[in-house]
Amino acid sequence: MKAVLITLCLVITIAAGAQQVTTAKTYICPPCGCNDDHRTFDAPGTCPSCNMTLLNKDNLDEGLDYYNIYPDDVCDRVSANPQVLLLDVRSLGEWDGSTSDLGRFKNAKHIPIADIESRANELAGKENDEIIVYCSISARSARVSKYLSENGFNNVKNMMGGLTLWNRLTIDSLQCKNELLIKPN
Numbered sequence: 001m002k003a004v005l006i007t008l009c010l011v012i013t014i015a016a017g018a019q020q021v022t023t024a025k026t027y028i029c030p031p032c033g034c035n036d037d038h039r040t041f042d043a044p045g046t047c048p049s050c051n052m053t054l055l056n057k058d059n060l061d062e063g064l065d066y067y068n069i070y071p072d073d074v075c076d077r078v079s080a081n082p083q084v085l086l087l088d089v090r091s092l093g094e095w096d097g098s099t100s101d102l103g104r105f106k107n108a109k110h111i112p113i114a115d116i117e118s119r120a121n122e123l124a125g126k127e128n129d130e131i132i133v134y135c136s137i138s139a140r141s142a143r144v145s146k147y148l149s150e151n152g153f154n155n156v157k158n159m160m161g162g163l164t165l166w167n168r169l170t171i172d173s174l175q176c177k178n179e180l181l182i183k184p185n
């Protein structure tokens with residue numbers, strides 16, 4: 001009888017624990033440089049500072065048509081698929097280095113966010129190709145990722161944290177850090 005009771009207690013404890021794990025979700029603003037980047041929220045919705053869709057911390061892609069990946073995933077993706085399209089959506093000055101020293105990715109394509117609707121035709125034929133969108137802090141890239149994924153592109157990935165995070169990471173955590181990035185002179 002004692003063993004049965006202990007077993008029963010264990011089952012109840014485990015069940016309660018499991019229920020807690022499934023109900024308590026934490027949501028975060030994508031790392032976009034807004035005031036709420038480090039705040040957590042207990043329900044889905046939009047960030048009060050930047051109005052971007054909040055992400056489920058444990059499943060960054062929940063409810064989205066595109067994927068959120070981190071810089072180290074970009075290293076993995078590029079080595080697994082050298083044909084991956086790296087799409088830079090920053091301004092011309094950030095791209096050519098005249099207004100930014102973050103650098104840019106080798107072989108990247110540049111379409112500023114302001115031109116994405118009028119120039120999306122330049123991506124024709126790439127509807128099923130892997131496209132990794134990046135900017136400086138991942139506010140613009142998240143918006144472009146959302147736009148492309150809602151307009152016929154089926155494998156769009158947003159690089160979380162942008163080139164700001166890229167530049168902050170050490171070579172130990174980001175193996176391709178210097179191989180993939182071109183810095184302005």
Ligand SMILES: [Zn+2]
Nearest residue numbers: 029030032034
């Ligand atoms: Zn943010």
Ligand SMILES: [Zn+2]
Nearest residue numbers: 029034047050
């Ligand atoms: Zn925000």
